[in-house]
Ligand code: IPD
Ligand code: CA
């Protein structure tokens with residue numbers, strides 16, 4: 184995974200302008216690109232795949248690269264002046280523009296590489312108002328496509344969220360005792376220990392817990408009311424960008440591990456139906472666990 188370097192993000196500051204772009208159009212392009220890329224990775228699903236290592240417990244397949252290239256090609260054809268923040272490195276992509284497309288071409292690559300059918304394509308479109316740090320970027324539209332279930336989640340700011348073009352809402356679950364909670368394991372030792380500790384602290388107090396292996400898909404499921412809460416100690420901006428607008432537009436809440444506004448430099452997240460973030464933090468004594476982690 185390419186880690187987000189502050190310097191790289193800082194470079195975007197002041198380079199963007201206030202061009203007014205209709206979020207509906209961004210959503211439509213995100214939907215088209217996510218669906219086409221999803222079909223591509225599904226077609227490759229049954230073929231032999233090339234898997235290579237990008238780092239510790241981090242792999243990439245030929246399908247990730249092909250999917251990203253399809254998505255960026257389609258977006259550049261439509262918006263030649265837009266910028267990109269992609270999971271897979273591509274030095275040919277511009278980093279700045281009035282809109283930054285934040286792309287995970289296959290979220291859940293480990294699942295994909297083992298033919299575990301839970302993965303998705305995630306595409307968010309973010310705007311950075313003039314003179315504001317990159318962390319203030321606001322996601323205007325996003326799409327998450329699950330090709331194995333043919334499910335397309337999408338949203339545009341102020342226009343609600345949909346699943347296959349039908350409106351969706353987060354769950355009404357009032358408390359953790361009846362909650363289905365999703366989470367995913369991070370790659371690092373200290374975060375896995377912290378995750379195991381959190382699970383131990385809530386295991387008896389929630390309805391159930393599920394690790395999905397695809398953060399963006401699990402977050403889309405929060406928007407659709409399938410999960411009541413999801414948390415992760417390390418996600419990338421491409422895991423969260425589309426999901427953030429989809430959850431918020433579905434009535435939910437996304438925060439950092441500290442309970443503050445989530446921004447693209449945060450490494451962890453808590454997302455819920457809006458009723459559970461505070462009780463989850465209290466029950467797990469999360470602040471105490473987060474305090475010993477670096478880079479949260
Ligand atoms: C990963 C998956 C995983 C999550 C990791 C992500 P990738 O994305 O979403 O569930 O726990 O934090 O990096 O590498 O499969 O795109
Ligand atoms: Ca990912």
Ligand code: CA
Nearest residue numbers: 270287289290
């Ligand atoms: Ca990925």
